[in-house]
Amino acid sequence: MKKLLTGNEAVAQGAYEAGVTYAAAYPGTPSTEILETIAEYKQDIIAEWAPNEKVAMESAIGASIAGARALAAMKMVGVNVAADPLFSFAYAGVNGGMVLVTADDPSLHSSQNEQDNRQYAKFAKIAMIEPSDSQESKDMIKAAMEISEKFNTPILFRMTTRVCHSKSLVEIGERKEDSKKPYVRNLSQYDLVPAVSKRLRAELEKRLCKLSAFADETDLNYFEWNDAKIGIISSGVAYQYAKEVFGDKVSYLKLGFTYPLPAKKIKEFASRVEKLYVIEELEPYLEDQIKQMGITCIGKEKIPNMYELNPDIIAKALLDEENPLIQYDRSLVANRPPVLCAGCPHRGFFYELSKKKNVVMAGDIGCYALGGADPLNAKDLCICMGSAPSIGHGAQKIFNKFDENLRVVATIGDSTFFHTGINSIMNIAYNHSKTITVILDNRITGMTGHQDHPGTGFTLQGMPAKALPIEDVVRALGINYVRTVNPLKLAEIREALDWALALDEPSVIITRWPCVLKKQSPQDKEEFGDYWATCEIDTEECIGCKMCINTGCPALRFNREHEKAAIDPVQCVGCEVCLQVCPVNAIAKVGE
């Protein structure tokens, strides 16, 4: 049976068929759906959201050592978080097969940077596999588990946005049962004290030699012989783009197993073609190694090393071909930037924060990054997941030392707080900066599409869980001044911000209200009640001052002709933020 699956769904199917029994991840685009799909195999696979990628990786390592086939999945920046256990586990090696999926994001569709994680395989000295479509994503997960166990190596499974989120046909297979290996106590493999690691360091090099030989044998790397005037070496989705442009007119060396590289196959291919192109997305990862083999090839001097590749770019770069386009005035089209949803609980907070003077706003990773845009403009910086309180801490220390009258307000989401924000807030308390941290608790991981976390009361597979009270955790970290407010009540926010700014101590404000798109749990209903409603504007009263428009709610619109504001009843959920800013009380809840 064939099914149309995304690469992420195909990885999940592959994990199921390969007999994986443990999988963990922290949600991150474009990797999120891998665990969401694996979670559906409740009978066979334990699937968990970990609070961060390091924990996901370590849990999978534990499962592997215990003898199970295990998988951890994350977006590319998540591998940075998980790099510590990854590099050491490379030394120890696996018991049950272990695959780390890295979902890279060329063109930064939803990321802070654009990193080519193929470098991690080389850096950590572990085997790497790169699928180019959904069928390969499934097949190669199964191959990866076999290779992992055969060579005692964790596998880096490198996908990209276009492989993760494109659908193509996949042949569905059966699950391999009996994949569990016995657990064996083995201090000389799993107890990485210096004496053990020193010996394993040498083993690692021997393993790489064996893997190099295997790279030349495996059919994951194969030739497609056609006309030999042009030869193309490629991997991942770039191979599909190359096939689109050159079809069967040229010869290919398709690489699916990309660390270590198959030196013999590459040399043979290069010797048999007249002109050699290396077509790869992002960095010259293959190209550099091929050139180190003394082989002449054309790669990054023609094909850009940044942003997503596509067939057009290749055709233009290598064939000088361009499609004719319809010409028109593109400046007519108005921008359509993403916005905080109508009724988003973050809006009220950002609206009040943006009015404060002498405040530096350190943001973090989540929907609330959109609070930095017009008209709220409530963000000065944002670096990486969980970093706002610690970056805020460092900045606050310097502002104080040099008597600059600036106060740092760090904003961080609930899921991000559990990710690595806890450590950062601990550091604020321990090292005495008066940084103000605001935990924007919308009761769910919003941006990636509503994943549970240790604060929500549910696990990935829907089991009830202990919902960790953020307020208690923050106090335990050493913060003495903690307040929880309703972010839809602007006066409450104002008062809490004034209170925190007046303190000469660090403080935490928790804004607690569910994401407007969240499916309410029984606990939510009990705590927040039935809050859906609609607001309307009395056009007789409206003076067209745009105060409500300045809250940035997409349900509000300004009619330039009549100089009045209006509310779209379809989008409005009655959060009442606009109602509170209207100077003439022209806005009211429908029916009140």
Add this chain to the structure above:
Amino acid sequence: MSDVKNILLVGVGGQGTILVSKILSNGLVNAGYDVKMSEIHGMAQRGGSVSTQVRYGKKVYSPIIGKGQADILVSFETMEALRWLEYLEPNGKVVVNNYQIPSAPILMGKQDYPEGVLELIKAKADTTVIRAAEIAEKLGNAKAMNVVLLGALVKAMKISYIDWEEVIKSSVKASAVGVNLLAFKAGMNVE
């Protein structure tokens, strides 16, 4: 690959472009085509510009196309058609919904919704304009606007030999099958 056809579906987050792409892809798979579908989205959970590409033929390699390559552009929102028009093959066809969703800068009064969009598109390409929202509303559910557009798309694709009704039945909620079948037919019948 000359036999591969490229459909580009564009709209605004929340309009149901993805569901239409799924129904379309499933129908094409049932008919024996190789199909690749790609969702192009960034940070927009809601309200941002979204697009989906569906490619079908005997053998499809790339999941995405570049500018000037779409055989048919279906736009669920009027201005979005203009945003993506350069992706249309100059002899390609446009199916555009006469339905405006102002974006954030327009709501704030900082930019204007462009005037004369439909006329401009008609002047540049073979275009079918459809009032899918009105049609769906008359059928009893404005949300079925997306399936009205699917009907118009299928008509433009000239692949009526696929049993689309079966595909729709298996792709939408049981309670929504009736209205969606009517919506599909209404879309097919638009001149």
